[in-house]
Each structure stands twice: as C-alpha cells, then as structure tokens.
Amino acid sequence: MRALLEGLLTVLKHLFIKPVTLEYPEKKRYQSDNFRGKLVVEGCVGCGVCKKVCPSGAIEYTKNEQGKVVSYTFDLNKCIFCGNCMYYCPHKVINMTSEFELATTEKTDLKLTYKGGVND
Numbered sequence: 001m002r003a004l005l006e007g008l009l010t011v012l013k014h015l016f017i018k019p020v021t022l023e024y025p026e027k028k029r030y031q032s033d034n035f036r037g038k039l040v041v042e043g044c045v046g047c048g049v050c051k052k053v054c055p056s057g058a059i060e061y062t063k064n065e066q067g068k069v070v071s072y073t074f075d076l077n078k079c080i081f082c083g084n085c086m087y088y089c090p091h092k093v094i095n096m097t098s099e100f101e102l103a104t105t106e107k108t109d110l111k112l113t114y115k116g117g118v119n120d
C-alpha cells in the first residue's frame with residue numbers, strides 16, 4: 001500500500017513539473033555548433049590526408065585520368081564521427097553538419113557518395 005501511495009505521489013508531483021523530454025521528432029533540442037553529424041565534402045583536390053588520418057578506413061575517392069577527384073565516399077558503416085578528416089583536411093573542404101537522422105534499413109544507404117560536390 002505504501003509503495004502504491006509513493007508511486008501516486010510521484011505521478012502527482014510530475015504533473016506540475018516541466019517535462020524533461022521533448023516530443024521528438026516534432027520538437028528538437030538545440031545542437032552545438034561543434035556537433036559532428038552528416039559529413040559533406042565539396043572541392044576535394046585528392047591530396048589523401050583525410051584517408052591517412054581516418055582511423056576506420058571509411059573514406060574512398062576516385063580520380064579521373066587528369067587527376068581530378070570525380071567521386072568521394074564516406075562509408076558511415078565504418079565512420080565513428082571522430083572528425084579527424086574535417087580537422088586535418090588542409091583545404092578545409094570537409095564539413096560535419098548538424099544532421100543526425102541517418103538511420104536506414106539499407107546498409108548501402110550509409111555510403112555517402114559525392115560527385116561534383118553534390119550528394120549522389
């Protein structure tokens with residue numbers, strides 16, 4: 001009986017307290033400017049630094065015969081969102097956006113491929 005009353009009291013108390021949860025996805029929390037979400041790249045010159053500093057081997061890119069990068073892929077199946085690629089890119093062409101809703105049922109959807117600066 002005592003436990004029941006305590007439970008009831010807790011419920012009543014919380015009727016007058018501001019909720020700590022949000023009605024996601026309608027409402028979303030403020031995100032820090034330093035949030036490390038979806039990776040984007042634009043203007044890569046193919047120097048290779050990002051591949052060297054990526055601890056999980058999540059980056060691949062291909063060049064054409066002229067040495068121009070034609071396709072650049074972040075494999076989010078491997079990526080740990082450490083940010084190394086963004087911090088160490090000497091040309092500052094990688095950005096980590098605030099987008100975090102990346103869940104999918106297809107593993108292939110987790111390969112973010114950019115061609116000519118546009119997500120393919």
Ligand code: SF4
Pocket residue numbers: 041043044045046047048049050051088089090091092093094
């Ligand atoms: S470090 Fe930057 S410029 Fe160099 S290959 Fe990676 S994304 Fe491209």
Ligand code: SF4
Pocket residue numbers: 053054055056057058059074078079080081082083084085086
């Ligand atoms: S965030 Fe880290 S793990 Fe992900 S691609 Fe960049 S360096 Fe690799």
